[in-house]
Amino acid sequence: MNSMIGPSVLSINYESSKVNLSWDANGTNTNSCSIFPSESVSSLLPISIDFRQSSNLSGIQVSSNSIFLLFNCTNIDLIRNSNYLDSESSKCRSFLEKCNTNVTCTEFNPQYQLRLNEIMNQTNCTHFQFLVTRNPSLNILQWIPHVLELSWNNNSLPWAQACLLCTSTNGTCGYDSQGSRFRCFCSNNRSSETDCLDLNGIALLRKWIIP
Numbered sequence: 277m278n279s280m281i282g283p284s285v286l287s288i289n290y291e292s293s294k295v296n297l298s299w300d301a302n303g304t305n306t307n308s309c310s311i312f313p314s315e316s317v318s319s320l321l322p323i324s325i326d327f328r329q330s331s332n333l334s335g336i337q338v339s340s341n342s343i344f345l346l347f348n349c350t351n352i353d354l355i356r357n358s359n360y361l362d363s364e365s366s367k368c369r370s371f372l373e374k375c376n377t378n379v380t381c382t383e384f385n386p387q388y389q390l391r392l393n394e395i396m397n398q399t400n401c402t403h404f405q406f407l408v409t410r411n412p413s414l415n416i417l418q419w420i421p422h423v424l425e426l427s428w429n430n431n432s433l434p435w436a437q438a439c440l441l442c443t444s445t446n447g448t449c450g451y452d453s454q455g456s457r458f459r460c461f462c463s464n465n466r467s468s469e470t471d472c473l474d475l476n477g478i479a480l481l482r483k484w485i486i487p
Contacts, residue, residue: 290443293428300422308419309375311403317393325390339425344384349401360385374416445472
């Protein structure tokens with residue numbers, strides 16, 4: 277990721293293994309039908325997100341609930357020959373029908389790597405919008421703009437199973453003061469190496485929340 281300010285964690289669900297993030301300083305009040313010029317990408321998303329660069333992150337990917345729509349793209353050959361670009365997607369059709377916008381639409385489907393700015397340059401797209409929805413059949417105005425949803429595989433991340441156990445006992449996942457060992461932070465300023473049913477009485481260490 278680039279050096280822009282970190283995202284706001286809007287929600288996190290350990291049972292479904294999903295987290296919603298936003299880098300938009302204006303929150304999610306943007307109209308879902310709005311589209312934005314290509315030069316705005318860097319203010320809403322990191323220039324590059326690549327979960328394959330670290331073994332600790334290899335179990336994370338962009339959730340299928342995240343929708344990336346590119347508009348007025350002119351590199352038709354690239355779009356036709358790509359397995360991650362779709363100019364006939366149902367989500368594009370929903371957007372164009374509900375938003376009554378006079379543009380062409382292409383859906384971008386990232387997985388482990390997200391470089392929206394680079395893709396827009398390659399496809400010569402002028403505008404974009406990205407949103408999240410758990411049900412694409414919902415009215416477009418119910419899709420949440422400028423939110424990136426990530427999902428993870430509990431079996432691929434070293435802390436995921438421990439975090440799931442911790443939160444199941446009303447704990448908060450984090451690290452010790454050195455940021456090297458997992459801790460489960462519980463009520464009354466106490467923490468545990470496992471969960472809140474196994475408190476060891478240690479005073480609250482410096483909390484490093486796991487997103």
